[in-house]
Amino acid sequence: MYCKNCGRQIDNDSNFCSFCGTKQTFITEQVENRNIDSKSEAKTVNVNLSVGKQLNPKQKSESIKIEKYDTSYQKETDATVFGVILIVLNFGVLQFGGIKDAALYSAILIIGFFLRIIVTIWCSNIAKRQNRDSFGWGFFAFMLPSLALIIIGLQRKLKKNNLSTQNNTDVDSKIQKPKTNRIVLRETTDGKTLQIHSSLSVGYTVGDVVTINDNPAPDDKYKVGFMDSLLIENGKLKSL
Numbered sequence: 001m002y003c004k005n006c007g008r009q010i011d012n013d014s015n016f017c018s019f020c021g022t023k024q025t026f027i028t029e030q031v032e033n034r035n036i037d038s039k040s041e042a043k044t045v046n047v048n049l050s051v052g053k054q055l056n057p058k059q060k061s062e063s064i065k066i067e068k069y070d071t072s073y074q075k076e077t078d079a080t081v082f083g084v085i086l087i088v089l090n091f092g093v094l095q096f097g098g099i100k101d102a103a104l105y106s107a108i109l110i111i112g113f114f115l116r117i118i119v120t121i122w123c124s125n126i127a128k129r130q131n132r133d134s135f136g137w138g139f140f141a142f143m144l145p146s147l148a149l150i151i152i153g154l155q156r157k158l159k160k161n162n163l164s165t166q167n168n169t170d171v172d173s174k175i176q177k178p179k180t181n182r183i184v185l186r187e188t189t190d191g192k193t194l195q196i197h198s199s200l201s202v203g204y205t206v207g208d209v210v211t212i213n214d215n216p217a218p219d220d221k222y223k224v225g226f227m228d229s230l231l232i233e234n235g236k237l238k239s240l
Contacts, residue, residue, distance in 0.1 A: 073157035076126050083149030090146070119145035123152050131158040186230070189223040194230065196237070208237050 001012050005022035016023055123141035127134040132155070141148035184196040184204050195211045198204040210217040216235035223229045231238040 068159065070157040070159050073130070075156065076129075076153040078153070079122065079126060079149045080153030083146045083153065086146040086149070116142055116145050119149060123148050126152050129157065130155055131160055186222075186224045189225075192222065194222060194224070204237065206237050206239060209235060210237055211235070 001014075001024075002009050003017040003020060003022060004024060005017060006020045008017070008019045010018055010024075014024060120138045120142045123145075124134040124138035127137035130152075137148065137152055141152075182198055182201075184198050186194040186196060188194060192212055194217060195214070196204045197209040197211070199208055210230075210232050212218075217232050219233050221229050221231050230240060
């Protein structure tokens, strides 16, 4: 190192300069500076960590999962098993060439008809428990009883909220807005403007919606000319 006073090179562990005799305090100051630097670095690290926590917080993304099926419902496996048995029986009858005795054949037809009705009722009840279309499944069971039993026995139960949402969607899709090709304006003798939402390409007809200032026209008989008048009931043209 070098002397702080005269600037000459001296030993690194010298407390006094061998040339001018000045006491050297560089080591102490360096240690103190290092302590200060270490404290400032520690503060910097703490600040950076705290800022990092604020800038990069752990965000727990919670996704809302809507269950479509009722997990507590046990599948109707007995229906599936019975449907498989019916298929095996039918296949066995066909394999052996059918039944040649007319009386026995008639009895089997009668039993098969009543069995078809029983399967239809069975599938309809299962469909109700599963919150499904009981009529559709009943018709399917009457036409193809074995296949209907196998399929519906493997189905899961729908939750009612999903069913109600589906029904509301179906109802909304069936609601049709009144067809309006154009709006015909007619001035009444008392200064009102009738807005006739015509369903025709030319003129207007009975049943068209009538509004005044985009509001349903009150029930009344409106004069639109010396001899012409329009009768409006429930916001629609009743007569011309």
